[in-house]
Structures are given as C-alpha cells and as structure tokens.
Amino acid sequence: MNKIEHIGIAVADLQSAEQLYTRLLGTGPYKRETVESQGVITSFFKVGETKIELLEATGPESPIAKFLEKKGEGIHHVAYDVTDIGEAMARMQAEGFTLINQVPTPGADNKLVCFLHPKTTGGVLIELCQERKE
Numbered sequence: 001m002n003k004i005e006h007i008g009i010a011v012a013d014l015q016s017a018e019q020l021y022t023r024l025l026g027t028g029p030y031k032r033e034t035v036e037s038q039g040v041i042t043s044f045f046k047v048g049e050t051k052i053e054l055l056e057a058t059g060p061e062s063p064i065a066k067f068l069e070k071k072g073e074g075i076h077h078v079a080y081d082v083t084d085i086g087e088a089m090a091r092m093q094a095e096g097f098t099l100i101n102q103v104p105t106p107g108a109d110n111k112l113v114c115f116l117h118p119k120t121t122g123g124v125l126i127e128l129c130q131e132r133k134e
Helices: 014-025 063-071 085-094
Strands: 003-010 031-035 040-047 050-057 074-081 105-107 111-116 126-131
Touching: 003 063, 003 126, 014 040, 014 050, 050 063, 063 074, 085 111, 085 126
Parallel strands: 003 050, 074 126
Antiparallel strands: 003 074, 031 040, 040 050, 105 111, 111 126
C-alpha cells in the first residue's frame, strides 16, 4: 500500500455536508460523481495529499443507506492507494483477509476498487484503489 488515498464519510444529505466541509476545510469540493454500481453520489475534497469523500445513498438499497440506518453518519471506510490492485487483492487473501468483491470494480474518481470485509480488518471497512489505466 502506497498511502491513504481517501477517507469515506457517509452522509444523509450531501448538499448540507458539502457546506459543512467547505466551512471546515476552507475549500470547496473539486468533484461530484454518481457511482451507479455502488449506489452512491460522491463529493471529493482535497486536503493536502489526502482526499475526503462524502457519500450519499442514491436509494434505500444502497450500502450507504444501510450503513446510515445501522450506524448513522460518520466514517464509512479508509481507502489505500495500491499500484496493482490484482496483486494487492491476492496478497490480502493470502494474509487471511476476506474480500467483499472478488474482482476489482469501477469506483469514483477514476479508480478500480476492492473492499475488505471489516470482520477481518479490526472493524474498519478497507478499500483498495488503483488509478484506472485507460
């Protein structure tokens, strides 16, 4: 793993959260994007070398909607940048971590992503992400 790529924060109302984080960080979001495969609308803020990703559910079946129902707003996941997502996934499995998805999927901000189950990572949802090579 190269670095923390971003921290994902589940929010109930993206517009209100964007206003809050704009005030908090002193800068506005640089990108808003819908990720149909994940059932979310994302909004990204840049903080130094790290990003903050706000996540709003697009519907009641979205993983974010379920997270909000169970735990409320707050940190949803920590994402790590990897050079080769396939290699990183194989290493994680070999180390005994459970992959939520067996194949990398398209994520926000031009990334391929894979999530590790929090039951095997000390209660934290971990996202591996690699810049998509087009």
